[in-house]
Amino acid sequence: MISQNEDFDHAPWDVGGGSDDDKLHEECGIFGVLGVRDAAATAALGLHALQHRGQEAVGITSFDGQEFYSRKGIGHVAANFSNISAIAELPGTMAAGHVRYSTTGGAGLRNVQPLFADLASGGFAIAHNGNISNAMFLKRDLVRKGAIFQSTSDTEVIIHLVATSRYPTLLDRFVDALRLVEGAYSLICMTPLGMIACRDPLGIRPLVMGKMGDAIVFASETVALDVVGADFVREIEPGELVQVDLDGNLSSHHPFGKTDARPCIFEHVYFSRPDSLMGGRSVYQVRKEIGAQLAIESPADADLVIPVPDSGVPAALGYAQASGIPFELGIIRSHYVGRTFIQPSDGARNADVKRKHNANRALVAGKRIVLIDDSIVRGTTSMKIVQMMRDAGASEVHFRVASPPTEHSCFYGVDTPERSKLLAARMDVKAMAEFIHADSLAFVSIDGLYRAVGEAQRNSARPQYCDACFSGEYPTRLTDLADRENPDQLSFPVDKVA
Numbered sequence: 001m002i003s004q005n006e007d008f009d010h011a012p013w014d015v016g017g018g019s020d021d022d023k024l025h026e027e028c029g030i031f032g033v034l035g036v037r038d039a040a041a042t043a044a045l046g047l048h049a050l051q052h053r054g055q056e057a058v059g060i061t062s063f064d065g066q067e068f069y070s071r072k073g074i075g076h077v078a079a080n081f082s083n084i085s086a087i088a089e090l091p092g093t094m095a096a097g098h099v100r101y102s103t104t105g106g107a108g109l110r111n112v113q114p115l116f117a118d119l120a121s122g123g124f125a126i127a128h129n130g131n132i133s134n135a136m137f138l139k140r141d142l143v144r145k146g147a148i149f150q151s152t153s154d155t156e157v158i159i160h161l162v163a164t165s166r167y168p169t170l171l172d173r174f175v176d177a178l179r180l181v182e183g184a185y186s187l188i189c190m191t192p193l194g195m196i197a198c199r200d201p202l203g204i205r206p207l208v209m210g211k212m213g214d215a216i217v218f219a220s221e222t223v224a225l226d227v228v229g230a231d232f233v234r235e236i237e238p239g240e241l242v243q244v245d246l247d248g249n250l251s252s253h254h255p256f257g258k259t260d261a262r263p264c265i266f267e268h269v270y271f272s273r274p275d276s277l278m279g280g281r282s283v284y285q286v287r288k289e290i291g292a293q294l295a296i297e298s299p300a301d302a303d304l305v306i307p308v309p310d311s312g313v314p315a316a317l318g319y320a321q322a323s324g325i326p327f328e329l330g331i332i333r334s335h336y337v338g339r340t341f342i343q344p345s346d347g348a349r350n351a352d353v354k355r356k357h358n359a360n361r362a363l364v365a366g367k368r369i370v371l372i373d374d375s376i377v378r379g380t381t382s383m384k385i386v387q388m389m390r391d392a393g394a395s396e397v398h399f400r401v402a403s404p405p406t407e408h409s410c411f412y413g414v415d416t417p418e419r420s421k422l423l424a425a426r427m428d429v430k431a432m433a434e435f436i437h438a439d440s441l442a443f444v445s446i447d448g449l450y451r452a453v454g455e456a457q458r459n460s461a462r463p464q465y466c467d468a469c470f471s472g473e474y475p476t477r478l479t480d481l482a483d484r485e486n487p488d489q490l491s492f493p494v495d496k497v498a
């Protein structure tokens with residue numbers, strides 16, 4: 001009997017397990033390079049540029065033409081891969097790596113990617129950004145057939161599906177496996193024959209390709225190409241598999257046919273680094289444009305525009321330029337905040353927020369301010385920042401948000417609190433303004449957001465992006481969630497599994 005409660009460490013329903021800081025978190029960044037000396041050193045540098053996508057753990061796997069080598073660690077890239085001996089453990093001209101934001105701390109190193117397995121065809125390493133929304137459904141069947149899972153990562157399902165596919169070539173087995181998988185995946189895989197990079201048919205999570213001399217580079221974001229000195233070539237297309245052999249010969253495959261893409265629109269709002277290009281657009285410019293749309297849609301009579309740093313800065317610049325209200329740094333952010341800190345139990349009001357952000361009192365006192373942030377999740381941080389501004393003497397605080405209300409959880413690889421904890425799922429805008437004690441509160445409209453990313457408006461019949469955390473319109477089936485919500489009507493009843 002297979003336990004119905006057997007869980008993945010970031011299963012679709014296990015949202016928000018580890019996030020206590022009132023921000024959404026991207027859960028992973030991936031990087032791969034083939035055809036360069038000391039590929040692991042390049043991978044470490046690339047992963048360092050993707051550190052914002054996951055800070056809890058990091059892993060790199062390399063291949064020297066004979067053997068695979070792997071090193072994993074908890075914490076930042078610099079803490080695990082900055083010394084020569086760490087890189088010396090990973091010889092070879094091909095390497096892939098992964099940074100991870102963990103929603104649970106208990107699983108330790110066994111869930112740190114790249115995951116590796118010895119298949120009949122040889123070694124197989126896989127690094128995954130995204131989330132498989134039918135992983136539990138697939139795992140239940142695989143376990144029934146005798147599969148023994150080594151981790152609680154949804155990614156391991158892909159390894160078992162590749163291992164058990166009956167197709168003759170590894171590429172065919174890989175495609176066969178992916179046909180069964182639903183949800184979001186950008187993948188970088190290594191085999192003894194080379195590297196495979198691919199995106200799910202909707203291209204929900206990003207993946208780009210670059211060149212560095214004769215070497216091929218794949219990364220979650222273009223910033224990693226910049227940092228390692230690679231030239232951006234193009235994005236991996238939704239549903240595309242790019243195969244590179246050990247001599248650097250490239251082939252492109254579209255086994256799922258062409259579908260309209262639905263990339264994550266929140267990458268533009270918050271997750272990606274502002275110095276990346278996403279969908280051919282500068283993330284920084286898009287964020288400024290969101291701020292400009294916000295100023296047009298929701299003006300405020302105020303003296304200063306102040307960003308909640310760092311993520312609110314580009315949108316605040318856009319708001320200031322469009323409104324003519326001066327931009328000022330009214331909140332200063334500490335860059336030395338560790339994750340563990342003993343909270344004073346006495347009356348040190350808002351100490352957790354103040355550790356990270358502090359009011360620039362001399363600037364704010366007596367002023368009517370517009371605060372700009374990228375999103376409101378639970379609302380607790382927003383409330384504390386508004387109070388911080390009032391304590392510093394602000395006479396009015398108008399809160400403007402560079403995304404529509406986040407009303408729904410993400411099931412595609414972003415750590416979101418469960419829906420009942422999302423402020424926008426519990427309250428309308430007026431009640432939210434009262435909750436955070438703002439004089440006024442406004443969010444950019446969904447069409448304003450689409451205009452900022454270059455669309456005339458959102459196509460309601462077929463949205464151009466995944467915007468499910470705002471709209472609730474998920475672009476894929478959510479089989480595991482449906483099974484969990486209706487355990488009596490499992491979409492794949494266990495007693496009927498072959």
Ligand code: SF4
Pocket residue numbers: 204264265266267409410411412413414466467468469470
């Ligand atoms: S639900 Fe939101 S965060 Fe998740 S992929 Fe879609 S737009 Fe991005």
